[in-house]
Amino acid sequence: MMNKNRPVIARAHTNIALVKYWGKQNENLIIPQNDSLSLTLDQFYTDTTVTFDPTLTADAVLIDNEVAQGSDYQRVVDFLDIVRQKAQTPDRFFNVNSVNHVPTAAGFASSASAFAALAAAASRAADLKLDLTELSRLARRGSGSASRSIFAGFVQWHTGNDDETSYAEQYASAADWDIGVIALTLQKSRKKVSSRQGMQLSVTTSPFYSEWIKLANSDIEQIKQAIDQHDFTTVGHISETNALRMHALTLSADPGFIYFTGQTIEMINEIRQLRKMGIECYATIDAGPNVKVLCQKENASKIMTHFNQLLGSENVIYTTPGSGIEYLEK
Template identity: 35%
Template sequence: MSKVTIQAPANIAFIKYWGRLDHKLFLPLNNNISMTLSSCTTTTTAELINGPSNMVEVKFLGKEYTQLTSDSINARNIFDQITRIKTLAKLDRSVHVKSENNFPADAGIASSASGFAALTGVLLLVYGLHALYEDKKEFSRQVRLCGSGSAVRSVYGGFVEMFAGHDHESSYANQVADEHHWDLVDIVAIVNADKKKISSSEGHELAETSPLLTARIEHTKKQFPIVRDAIVNKDFQTLGEALELESTSMHAVMMTQNPPAFYWGPGSISIMNQIRELREQKGILAYTTFDAGANAHVICQKKDAATIEHLMQKNPFVKSTIYNEPAPGAHEVSNHLF
């Protein structure tokens, strides 16, 4: 087959998960729900090649292409996914993969989500597994096996839920509403683009050492339907209050695991205080949420987005901002990377 290129968005979780039920199947401890991000994407091109070895090249924002090998740091999941999908297809051909993203990696903006969704999509298509790609539920299962539960939510556009499940079949993504449903905006405020010291993958394994984990899981069970209904009904205040509390709850687990993970920095706290003051003093509804990183996602309504972005750009801790609206999920594009 000729070249295939997939573009996939990152996503920001409103109900998050931290910790896994099964580390081999990458099953999360709780159901979760997110919004896809229009300006944070990974583009991946693949083509079958002759020869005994796969060729994988990746490029992160502001850096040059790097060729990975199976023993490269953090590359195991990529090569394992190639082997697994090759086996599914019963096709013993090597593949050339080239991938790049347009936002900071390993900094709490879900680069693995967009990356693994794009990778899995091109592999399914280039190896001829079109039925698995077209069935979005099955596509999301295949993405999860690449190593990230969050990545399944990048298969669909708009607002997407992931069912934690208890086995491979019961853990998958489902679209709650498409990208045209609600004009929310996520202003990502970059305060630290450096790679985090404790990766999300490592953090998921440490979560069970936190004395707060059990209480958090019970809390997310109650919050999940509230957030889902708020999305369906476009109830922004309910959504905002819930997602802000949810983010703080997850970081409390991170900070009390062993060893602890302190992802927030002075800039993170500054933005939280700034947004809270904006609500209290000017009545503008905006809310902060953080994945596993220091960078803030400020969720607001489109009518307030220019005000929020200007406010973030004036914050001395903020190096840059990224404006995002709800986006389409993983999809084919015609502009190949090679």
């Protein structure tokens, strides 16, 4: 029954969290501390081809046409071990070819689309017949935010408390929504704290962390109401305050740190300035210096013109909502 030789190709899109995931209750299973809610995006995706190859004696992994090595390789192998375990094929290995169409510089976590695509392609190659919820759980084991990239539209990742109960699902389609995201690529900061480290430090040392959990869960309820009502203003406002409060957790850790650079601060101020001029848009920022701008169609070109002038057009990328997991034919 096994598709031993037929390659399976899956495409997953990245997503931007409007209510952020920040902190794990279980590091190994990647069970988060709070619900998060994201929008899946069209422009940024990963295509992953997997063959369940009986001739291999170890997993072979190409990422962006280079042989994966060291911790990058190990992270994929650890994930494939979970697939092998589920498929009860401990001695079979995968050939993986993963191509990211996510400009690393744009500061989107390619791990979200990468592990969503890998979960879909590897599980099908191993003949596991997973429904979308099962796929979301599996993708979560590779990268928390990958659990959300299985679905299109507005997606909620339910915290849960174990492997079974922690998964994402679509909350609402974005097909009838007027919303877009402009990704601004800024200079890299000199220092880098991984989001995994940053989360750990926030959970264990920020005196504000317990309030964050309450806040995030309350933001989820409010943003869902705003999504129901197609209320862009409230969605934008919650997204911006939620993001800055996530960053307040890193600043209040011990040692406190910040993912922002001076340009991050300047771009937040630019967005505020545009709002004052009546051009509605909101900032959201993940664990890095880059800023994403939430906007509506009528304002997108004005906002892009503004940031093109400041940053150069190569550093300003516009995208609309994207689709969920897809299987491609060769």
